Amino acid sequence: MLKPPLKADSSLCRDCQACTLACSLSHEGQCNLGLARLSIAKDMARYEFAIVICQHCEDPECLDACPADAMHLDERGVVILDDEACIRCGSCADACPYGAIPNHKGADRYLKCDLCAGRAEGPLCAKMCPVGAIVLEAGREG
Numbered sequence: 001m002l003k004p005p006l007k008a009d010s011s012l013c014r015d016c017q018a019c020t021l022a023c024s025l026s027h028e029g030q031c032n033l034g035l036a037r038l039s040i041a042k043d044m045a046r047y048e049f050a051i052v053i054c055q056h057c058e059d060p061e062c063l064d065a066c067p068a069d070a071m072h073l074d075e076r077g078v079v080i081l082d083d084e085a086c087i088r089c090g091s092c093a094d095a096c097p098y099g100a101i102p103n104h105k106g107a108d109r110y111l112k113c114d115l116c117a118g119r120a121e122g123p124l125c126a127k128m129c130p131v132g133a134i135v136l137e138a139g140r141e142g
Helices: 018-028 061-065 091-095 124-128
Strands: 006-008 039-043 048-052 071-073 079-081 134-136
Touching: 018 039, 018 124, 061 071, 061 091, 124 134
Parallel strands: none
Antiparallel strands: 006 134, 039 048, 071 079
């Protein structure tokens, strides 16, 4: 991909967690911040937030780092993590320069944004953000 299909403007984020809750509900069937494929890093002293989200890199380091071939590119050019093939080594998470592959310790597995594969309307995080801090780039599909 030439540029990230999702654009995150952390300066707009108000930490409402609508994006993370929608993500976990859509992918896991429950509202659980720890099961979202994105997160909101907080600096409460400054009341600043940083949206930590997969950048869907043109040359994904996470894909190259996986020793189990548990990651592959789909037809959209999006890196998909195959949970069944994943050996839980964390190499993909370590390789991600954005820190965007969280480890859900309770479920002992890694979570990777798939741009809501199969959802015709595109990524749910962008749709649910009430302030437009996450938007789908014009002309891009999830």
